[in-house]
Amino acid sequence: MKDAAHLIRLAAVFAAGFIAFLLIRQALVPAGFGKYGHFRAGALDDIRARKVSFAGREQCAICHDDRVKELHAGKHAGVGCEACHEAQAKHAQLDDPSTGKPVLPDTKVLCARCHEKNNAKPRGFPQVATAEHSGGEPCKSCHNPHSPKL
Amino acid sequence: MSITRRDLVTNASKLLVLTPAAAAFLACLKGETAEMEPKYKMADHYWAMTIDIGKCIGCGNCVRACATENSVPDGYFRTWVERYVVPAWPDEHPDVDSPDGGKHGFPPKEKAGAKSFFVPKLCNHCAHSPCVQVCPVGATFESPDGLVLVDKTYCLGCRYCVQACPYGCRYIDPDKQVVDKCTLCYHRISKGLTTACCETCPTSARTLADLKNPNDPIHEFLRTNSVQVLKPHMATGAKLYYKGLDESVR
Amino acid sequence: MNELVQSVQGFMYPDEVELQWSVLIVLYPFITGLVAGAFILASLERVFNVEEVKPTYRLALLTALAFLIVAPMPLQLHLGHPERSFEMFLTPHKTSAMAMFGFVYMWYLMVVLVVEIWLEFRRDIVMAARTTRGLLGFVYRLMTLGSMNISERALAIDDKTGWIITIIGIPSAFLLHGYVGFIFGSIKANPWWSTPLMPVVFLFSAMVSGIALVMLMYMATTWLRKRTIDMRCLDTIARYMFYTFVIDFSLEMLDLIHRIYQSDESFQSLDFMVHTRLWMSHVVLQIVIGTVVPLLMLAATQVLPLRDAVRRAIYASSGGLTLIGIFAMRWNVVIGGQLFSKSFLGYTTYKMALTTREGLLTSIVLMILPFFILWALVKLLPPWWETSGTKTAGGAHGSAV
Numbered sequence: 028m029k030d031a032a033h034l035i036r037l038a039a040v041f042a043a044g045f046i047a048f049l050l051i052r053q054a055l056v057p058a059g060f061g062k063y064g065h066f067r068a069g070a071l072d073d074i075r076a077r078k079v080s081f082a083g084r085e086q087c088a089i090c091h092d093d094r095v096k097e098l099h100a101g102k103h104a105g106v107g108c109e110a111c112h113e114a115q116a117k118h119a120q121l122d123d124p125s126t127g128k129p130v131l132p133d134t135k136v137l138c139a140r141c142h143e144k145n146n147a148k149p150r151g152f153p154q155v156a157t158a159e160h161s162g163g164e165p166c167k168s169c170h171n172p173h174s175p176k177l
Numbered sequence: 178m179s180i181t182r183r184d185l186v187t188n189a190s191k192l193l194v195l196t197p198a199a200a201a202f203l204a205c206l207k208g209e210t211a212e213m214e215p216k217y218k219m220a221d222h223y224w225a226m227t228i229d230i231g232k233c234i235g236c237g238n239c240v241r242a243c244a245t246e247n248s249v250p251d252g253y254f255r256t257w258v259e260r261y262v263v264p265a266w267p268d269e270h271p272d273v274d275s276p277d278g279g280k281h282g283f284p285p286k287e288k289a290g291a292k293s294f295f296v297p298k299l300c301n302h303c304a305h306s307p308c309v310q311v312c313p314v315g316a317t318f319e320s321p322d323g324l325v326l327v328d329k330t331y332c333l334g335c336r337y338c339v340q341a342c343p344y345g346c347r348y349i350d351p352d353k354q355v356v357d358k359c360t361l362c363y364h365r366i367s368k369g370l371t372t373a374c375c376e377t378c379p380t381s382a383r384t385l386a387d388l389k390n391p392n393d394p395i396h397e398f399l400r401t402n403s404v405q406v407l408k409p410h411m412a413t414g415a416k417l418y419y420k421g422l423d424e425s426v427r
Numbered sequence: 428m429n430e431l432v433q434s435v436q437g438f439m440y441p442d443e444v445e446l447q448w449s450v451l452i453v454l455y456p457f458i459t460g461l462v463a464g465a466f467i468l469a470s471l472e473r474v475f476n477v478e479e480v481k482p483t484y485r486l487a488l489l490t491a492l493a494f495l496i497v498a499p500m501p502l503q504l505h506l507g508h509p510e511r512s513f514e515m516f517l518t519p520h521k522t523s524a525m526a527m528f529g530f531v532y533m534w535y536l537m538v539v540l541v542v543e544i545w546l547e548f549r550r551d552i553v554m555a556a557r558t559t560r561g562l563l564g565f566v567y568r569l570m571t572l573g574s575m576n577i578s579e580r581a582l583a584i585d586d587k588t589g590w591i592i593t594i595i596g597i598p599s600a601f602l603l604h605g606y607v608g609f610i611f612g613s614i615k616a617n618p619w620w621s622t623p624l625m626p627v628v629f630l631f632s633a634m635v636s637g638i639a640l641v642m643l644m645y646m647a648t649t650w651l652r653k654r655t656i657d658m659r660c661l662d663t664i665a666r667y668m669f670y671t672f673v674i675d676f677s678l679e680m681l682d683l684i685h686r687i688y689q690s691d692e693s694f695q696s697l698d699f700m701v702h703t704r705l706w707m708s709h710v711v712l713q714i715v716i717g718t719v720v721p722l723l724m725l726a727a728t729q730v731l732p733l734r735d736a737v738r739r740a741i742y743a744s745s746g747g748l749t750l751i752g753i754f755a756m757r758w759n760v761v762i763g764g765q766l767f768s769k770s771f772l773g774y775t776t777y778k779m780a781l782t783t784r785e786g787l788l789t790s791i792v793l794m795i796l797p798f799f800i801l802w803a804l805v806k807l808l809p810p811w812w813e814t815s816g817t818k819t820a821g822g823a824h825g826s827a828v
């Protein structure tokens with residue numbers, strides 16, 4: 028046994044290292060880890076805490092119900108406000124939304140995004156070659172974007 | 178006339194005479210999430226999405242909205258749109274493109290005798306995610322409500338998950354040097370909103386769905402249509418259900 | 428980013444354009460392969476009592492340690508957040524092959540290599556601790572763990588323990604490198620990687636490269652020390668290398684033939700890649716120059732009565748070619764697996780930077796570093812039998828088993 032003393036010393040060094048590892052591990056594993064699965068439960072709250080940029084069409088309807096009514100009566104009923112008017116959560120959050128009015132989109136560019144002719148688009152979807160169709164005239168000079176008629 | 182109405186409503190909101198629901202809604206928009214949070218119960222939801230190929234017009238609204246909503250860096254994509262041009266002769270490869278992820282639409286492309294369509298893509302929020310399986314530390318995980326998410330404060334940036342995703346839905350955030358991906362707008366859907374891509378899709382080609390909600394239209398959608406997921410042979414439990422998906426789509 | 432997009436041929440998913448795993452991830456399996464191979468060669472002598480390869484035993488152990496110390500460095504340099512890598516010890520994900528890295532590595536480094544080397548050199552350490560002064564003397568005394576007992580009985584116990592450690596060490600070495608293969612082989616999303624043969628191919632190629640390295644190290648150190656090479660030893664090592672190489676090559680060809688014959692959905696894409704972007708590194712470097720040529724050269728030494736000098740020249744050149752071939756194999760697995768789109772419709776390119784964190788210079792430094800560590804280890808623990816005090820060649824452990 029005396030002749031194996033150095034091996035016991037080696038084992039002691041390993042054991043000390045292992046215990047140190049367990050203690051450090053205990054201290055460093057983040058709180059809430061493993062609550063819902065193999066991850067930090069707080070990560071869910073972190074991700075949910077992000078602020079929204081698009082307010083959502085219901086939010087727009089609180090103030091702009093006249094526009095929404097018009098929209099819902101026409102062909103664009105399914106189109107969300109922010110599909111054309113960009114993200115407006117900031118505008119909706121203002122204490123006085125009229126101070127931060129969104130810029131009106133340029134219908135020459137805006138309408139072409141959806142309605143420019145492209146043979147990958149579904150057959151029944153209304154599409155035109157804008158250059159031939161309007162010759163550079165903004166679409167809204169003939170069509171009302173909120174209630175378009177062909 | 179509308180101006181006066183708007184002013185009226187604005188002032189009214191200042192006086193807190195809004196309906197409680199709308200008030201709570203405004204509060205949550207202003208970042209006062211603490212009051213809303215307890216109302217969201219993970220156990221009550223199981224998220225998925227339905228995509229109707231026949232409705233996608235390749236406008237790129239979803240790609241732009243996603244970039245705005247989630248501050249996605251230029252050149253990287255949490256969602257993107259592909260255009261397939263499939264020749265009638267089946268031995269030929271389909272011609273696929275996605276210029277800048279389809280962010281600014283697609284220039285016309287003619288090919289005689291070929292069929293052509295758009296395919297919107299995003300994270301499939303797989304129920305048996307290969308990406309979650311390989312994460313060495315638990316920095317990417319499946320949430321109880323069916324989302325595949327990333328803990329950006331815990332990710333090492335080893336990129337193993339990027340290799341493991343069969344759909345190419347993950348990228349390394351060039352600033353934070355951690356992996357990033359679609360959260361299915363968890364910060365929105367947990368507040369009762371829909372995702373930014375669904376909110377801005379003009380044709381409702383994509384619809385957020387909650388499988389645990391018995392009244393969700395997804396049940397009708399799955400019952401009445403032939404649906405397909407991407408790469409079904411990978412058996413990832415993908416939860417993006419495509420209607421009208423062509424055989425050529427990978 | 429724009430430049431990258433332009434280098435794409437065909438269609439890739441937009442987030443695929445950027446390659447995720449760089450040349451550093453090529454180095455990692457290459458280096459661990461050398462470790463595992465060198466250790467397995469050393470173990471042969473120990474466990475199966477192969478007297479011929481004894482002159483390389485201690486050198487092989489130290490070589491393995493030098494390379495193992497460097498092995499995690501390319502990984503650390505590649506991580507987006509190296510400071511978080513300890514999380515693998517805190518919350519290892521049990522379904523992740525990579526999570527096991529830390530544990531397999533620590534096990535192999537501490538329990539196998541360090542202990543085996545300590546037991547093997549303990550007599551030399553104690554002798555040096557008694558005679559050396561100053562800082563170096565302190566280091567030696569530290570390494571004795573305060574026990575100066577080198578009685579015959581104590582050494583016999585060391586020998587027995589060392590033998591047991593070696594027995595544990597062989598499967599550990601298999602595990603160390605087999606799991607590296609599994610990291611790639613288990614990715615079902617990537618058809619270039621996904622094959623159950625991957626861990627086995629990695630293991631055998633590791634053995635080939637490790638044996639080649641120890642053989643070259645033995646020739647180089649003997650030449651540097653102006654001693655004569657033990658041809659019996661060299662012939663035996665070369666024979667082992669030849670046999671393992673035959674197995675390795677057969678496995679790789681089996682994988683190739685299987686892929687060609689099955690021709691699944693990915694085949695056209697992979698076939699195109701091998702014929703274009705991977706032609707030089709895969710067909711020319713890995714298969715022809717790095718495998719077929721050294722195999723033929725080694726085969727010649729087995730069947731032809733060649734003079735010693737010719738055999739030495741053949742061993743040296745085939746060893747060098749083998750290392751190039753195995754490096755090319757790692758390159759083709761890691762980089763090749765990221766050059767094609769998972770849509771099977773397009774290809775990207777890998778441009779190695781020169782001076783970035785993951786660039787060429789870093790890789791060169793990482794490849795040279797183990798040799799400096801080995802030099803230091805050799806200074807600290809001279810592995811040459813004739814300089815290790817009064818101990819005669821053959822050592823105490825010859826009597827074990």
